[in-house]
Amino acid sequence: MYDYGDFLASMILLSLAFCLLLCVKGVLAPTSTDHGRSGNYLFDYYWGTELYPRICGIDIKVFTNCRFGLTVWALAVAVFALKSYELHGRVVDGMAVTAALQLLYLTKFFWWEAGYYRTIDIITDRAGFYICWGCLCFVPSFYTLVSLFMVRQPEPVGPAWTAALLGFGLASLAVNYWSDWQKQAARAADGQLNIWGRPARVIRAKYSLENGQERQSVLLASGFWAVSRHFHYIPELSLTLCWSAVCGTGCHIIPYMYFAFLSVLLFHRSFRDDKKCRDKYGKYWSEYCKLVPYKIVPFLF
Ligand SMILES: NC(=O)C1=CN([C@@H]2O[C@H](COP(=O)(O)OP(=O)(O)OC[C@H]3O[C@@H](n4cnc5c(N)ncnc54)[C@H](OP(=O)(O)O)[C@@H]3O)[C@@H](O)[C@H]2O)C=CC1
Numbered sequence: 210m211y212d213y214g215d216f217l218a219s220m221i222l223l224s225l226a227f228c229l230l231l232c233v234k235g236v237l238a239p240t241s242t243d244h245g246r247s248g249n250y251l252f253d254y255y256w257g258t259e260l261y262p263r264i265c266g267i268d269i270k271v272f273t274n275c276r277f278g279l280t281v282w283a284l285a286v287a288v289f290a291l292k293s294y295e296l297h298g299r300v301v302d303g304m305a306v307t308a309a310l311q312l313l314y315l316t317k318f319f320w321w322e323a324g325y326y327r328t329i330d331i332i333t334d335r336a337g338f339y340i341c342w343g344c345l346c347f348v349p350s351f352y353t354l355v356s357l358f359m360v361r362q363p364e365p366v367g368p369a370w371t372a373a374l375l376g377f378g379l380a381s382l383a384v385n386y387w388s389d390w391q392k393q394a395a396r397a398a399d400g401q402l403n404i405w406g407r408p409a410r411v412i413r414a415k416y417s418l419e420n421g422q423e424r425q426s427v428l429l430a431s432g433f434w435a436v437s438r439h440f441h442y443i444p445e446l447s448l449t450l451c452w453s454a455v456c457g458t459g460c461h462i463i464p465y466m467y468f469a470f471l472s473v474l475l476f477h478r479s480f481r482d483d484k485k486c487r488d489k490y491g492k493y494w495s496e497y498c499k500l501v502p503y504k505i506v507p508f509l510f
Pocket residue numbers: 327328329330385389392426427428429430434438439441442445471474475478482485486489
């Protein structure tokens with residue numbers, strides 16, 4: 210565990226250099242036609258110059274986002290639990306709950322990974338500092354803070370809190386997966402399916418590709434996708450709160466920093482994704498927004 214700081218320091222330096230390499234590669238030897246410069250060196254470094262870079266046949270964003278970042282996250286959670294066992298001779302209930310919830314969440318990600326390939330991280334965000342440094346360094350350090358904090362926390366939270374946080378956390382995970390699943394299922398069935406016992410309500414949204422070809426997508430307006438346009442962010446946040454609250458409320462800020470960061474990220478993401486969909490679907494997106502007027506929290510936002 211003490212080597213983790215050394216590992217992160219090396220990763221920070223290597224990743225900064227790697228992002229520079231990606232930036233130059235995108236200008237001099239791009240993999241696909243989807244590349245370009247903004248005219249501002251700093252912005253190019255931050256945002257990247259290529260959407261889908263490949264090096265030696267390896268898709269860089271799949272590697273950084275899915276293979277490296279999330280695998281190191283899972284390994285760190287397991288290693289921190291083991292370290293707490295080594296230090297205290299047992300894994301306290303809070304550490305076990307946070308480790309179980311985070312590992313199940315990551316297992317869910319890999320189960321659903323194909324769905325991730327249709328999100329703005331992959332479709333819109335270029336391979337630059339934001340995404341690549343973020344997944345190579347920020348995820349292994351910041352996303353794992355709760356477990357790291359728990360290593361030196363030998364106090365148990367007690368059976369009632371353990372049951373409540375585990376139960377609510379698992380329910381949140383299930384709802385988050387369920388809503389991701391509803392969207393994928395609606396697309397796979399071309400809108401011909403039942404959701405919550407009724408035929409799904411869908412909008413057949415037309416859009417044009419860059420080459421002018423016309424395509425159509427199904428926009429689901431049933432189930433969780435009728436409650437709000439990003440309802441699944443609520444269980445994502447409540448799950449995070451459950452795996453952080455094992456640290457208690459003893460004036461600790463560190464374990465709640467990921468929850469605070471994620472709240473801001475998802476709030477901002479709801480605007481970014483709305484803009485992406487409005488640009489893509491135009492009047493069909495407006496039609497969907499009329500049916501489902503709230504971004505995340507019904508009647509509030
Ligand atoms: N822990 C973390 O750091 C984060 C976790 N997440 C989690 O990742 C998962 C994915 O979230 P996110 O990346 O924001 O993407 P979403 O799952 O919200 O997917 C957005 C895309 O889905 C399509 N879409 C939007 N509305 C509909 C609809 N009504 N019916 C059908 N398709 C629709 C659009 O793409 P198209 O072009 O295909 O139409 C849109 O761009 C979630 O579970 C979220 O909680 C997300 C962000 C950060």
